[in-house]
Amino acid sequence: MREEDRNDIRNLPLFRNMTSPAFDALMHAAYDQVFPAQLELIQQGEVANFLHVMLEGAVELYANWQERDTTMAVVQPVTTFILAACMRDAPYLMSARTLQRSRIVLIPAVDVRAAFARDHGFALAAVQDLSEGYRNLVRHAKNLKLRNARERLGAYLWQRSLDAGGVQGFVLPQEKRLLASYLGMTPESLSRAFKALRDHGVHIDGMRVTITDAAALKALVQPNTLLDTTLNIP
Amino acid sequence: MREEDRNDIRNLPLFRNMTSPAFDALMHAAYDQVFPAQLELIQQGEVANFLHVMLEGAVELYANWQERDTTMAVVQPVTTFILAACMRDAPYLMSARTLQRSRIVLIPAVDVRAAFARDHGFALAAVQDLSEGYRNLVRHAKNLKLRNARERLGAYLWQRSLDAGGVQGFVLPQEKRLLASYLGMTPESLSRAFKALRDHGVHIDGMRVTITDAAALKALVQPNTLLDTTLNIP
DNA sequence: CGGAATGTTTGATCTGAATCAACTTTCGTC
DNA sequence: GACGAAAGTTGATTCAGATCAAACATTCCG
Numbered sequence: 255m256r257e258e259d260r261n262d263i264r265n266l267p268l269f270r271n272m273t274s275p276a277f278d279a280l281m282h283a284a285y286d287q288v289f290p291a292q293l294e295l296i297q298q299g300e301v302a303n304f305l306h307v308m309l310e311g312a313v314e315l316y317a318n319w320q321e322r323d324t325t326m327a328v329v330q331p332v333t334t335f336i337l338a339a340c341m342r343d344a345p346y347l348m349s350a351r352t353l354q355r356s357r358i359v360l361i362p363a364v365d366v367r368a369a370f371a372r373d374h375g376f377a378l379a380a381v382q383d384l385s386e387g388y389r390n391l392v393r394h395a396k397n398l399k400l401r402n403a404r405e406r407l408g409a410y411l412w413q414r415s416l417d418a419g420g421v422q423g424f425v426l427p428q429e430k431r432l433l434a435s436y437l438g439m440t441p442e443s444l445s446r447a448f449k450a451l452r453d454h455g456v457h458i459d460g461m462r463v464t465i466t467d468a469a470a471l472k473a474l475v476q477p478n479t480l481l482d483t484t485l486n487i488p
Numbered sequence: 489m490r491e492e493d494r495n496d497i498r499n500l501p502l503f504r505n506m507t508s509p510a511f512d513a514l515m516h517a518a519y520d521q522v523f524p525a526q527l528e529l530i531q532q533g534e535v536a537n538f539l540h541v542m543l544e545g546a547v548e549l550y551a552n553w554q555e556r557d558t559t560m561a562v563v564q565p566v567t568t569f570i571l572a573a574c575m576r577d578a579p580y581l582m583s584a585r586t587l588q589r590s591r592i593v594l595i596p597a598v599d600v601r602a603a604f605a606r607d608h609g610f611a612l613a614a615v616q617d618l619s620e621g622y623r624n625l626v627r628h629a630k631n632l633k634l635r636n637a638r639e640r641l642g643a644y645l646w647q648r649s650l651d652a653g654g655v656q657g658f659v660l661p662q663e664k665r666l667l668a669s670y671l672g673m674t675p676e677s678l679s680r681a682f683k684a685l686r687d688h689g690v691h692i693d694g695m696r697v698t699i700t701d702a703a704a705l706k707a708l709v710q711p712n713t714l715l716d717t718t719l720n721i722p
Numbered sequence: 723c724g725g726a727a728t729g730t731t732t733g734a735t736c737t738g739a740a741t742c743a744a745c746t747t748t749c750g751t752c
Numbered sequence: 753g754a755c756g757a758a759a760g761t762t763g764a765t766t767c768a769g770a771t772c773a774a775a776c777a778t779t780c781c782g
Contacts, residue, residue: 298714299714317630317714318634319630319634319710319712319714319715320634320710322634324630324633324634326626326629326630337619338618338620338622339619341615341616341619342616342619342620342623344623345713347626347627347630348626370612370615374608374611377612377615378604378605378611380615381614381618382576384572384615384618384619385571385575385576385618386572386576387622388572388621388622388625389572389573389576389578389581391626391629392551392560392572393581394629395560395625395628395629395632396551396553396558396560398629398632398633398672399551399632399672400553400554400556400558401553402769403768403769404768429729429730430729430730431728431730439769439770440769440770440771441729441730441731442730442731442732442769442771442772443768443769443770444730445730445731446731446732446769447769448731449731449732460730460777460778476553478553479579480532480533480551480553480579480581481553636738636739638738663759663760664759664760665758665760673739673740674739674740675759675761676739676740676741676742676760676762677738677739677740679761679762680739680762683761694748
């Protein structure tokens, strides 16, 4: 593993307060791998064998039942994912696939649990990580239940604009097909929701979004930290 | 606080592995209170001041936005709730109200966080608690996105029947109005979903549910541990 | 560069669930 | 036990979003 990546991991909130020996032990057991795009990393139902740490690229977490599929989240570096399944030593509830060529560190779940039983700082950090993950999921569920399709899209765009530093123009971070699934609608509905938002201060051109009337958009979506998730909290 | 209740709390997974001094300190700081039905315990947006431990009764966790409301969960004894907000020292994302007269222990969040920084066993237990909560929320979100109204109700009934020990008859644990909101539909739609399930082996009479054809119901809902939540895991 | 594959938009239509309204049942309280 | 309020059901209607189908656009790759 490159020194630089090791430092990136070390600086993650989850690993920042570990003792050095414990961290070294974890890294020693870890695999650093590069995966091509569109590779299935995890299949829901499998028992969690590895904690995944994204260094580069993007990973989609999705779920399926019968013939239906839905995107649950898109993970961006540098973040860990599926910590909960590792901790519970339980089956993954979601599948994961790379969206782009991605560099990912795999840490055996056994070692994570061991580190975790030994190292208090790590346990505390895990609690913070899980708590934040929990809260983001509450927000996602509230969004699905309280807002309609157009409002969900509007709120998403509002938040992305904030994340980018309050700019009025930005590029969608992933394909619309995926965004639609994440927001709980079909691609066709997403397309129509974009159209409907033209009357509420949003202009779209391909992947490029411009917020032409922030006040109008804000009035529609009523952004709210109790519903809207900021990306890349770490 | 009654000795018996103290023991109930002590036996919760969250507190089971604490050292006795740490547990005693926590309990010392705690308030044991009885609340009447329909009392608002927590308002979303407030900063988390207390970890709540349900001893008796039932509490609804719900959320609202604009004029819309939705039930996120119904908490039954003996369980803790809103641990994540306490840990993050952040605003509650959900409101809480008692459904019945309820006995609840309130532990100041500061003390929880302190206990937690000191007591390793407690930190480990918190991770397990949060992980399980996280996973249940993933299931809830998957349910909302992957199943339609009738399937959600069918799956819910299937799971309640399993929880009751695989019996074919049981009584709904809460009013239908609330169940409808939890399952993400209107009371009218719930009523029609019950009707529709008559063709899939479910008979309903008031609050009393009878599964008349388990095979038929199972075929419809395709129950699945990756989607369906067992109540009262502790 | 060209053409196949995949993603996106648009239009027409359908449908599951929401809404609105009226009625019945159940529950809590005096 | 009666009465008022709230919960639940049923029917009629509407509507948001899904589905189906076809045209476009973009990306990928030989």
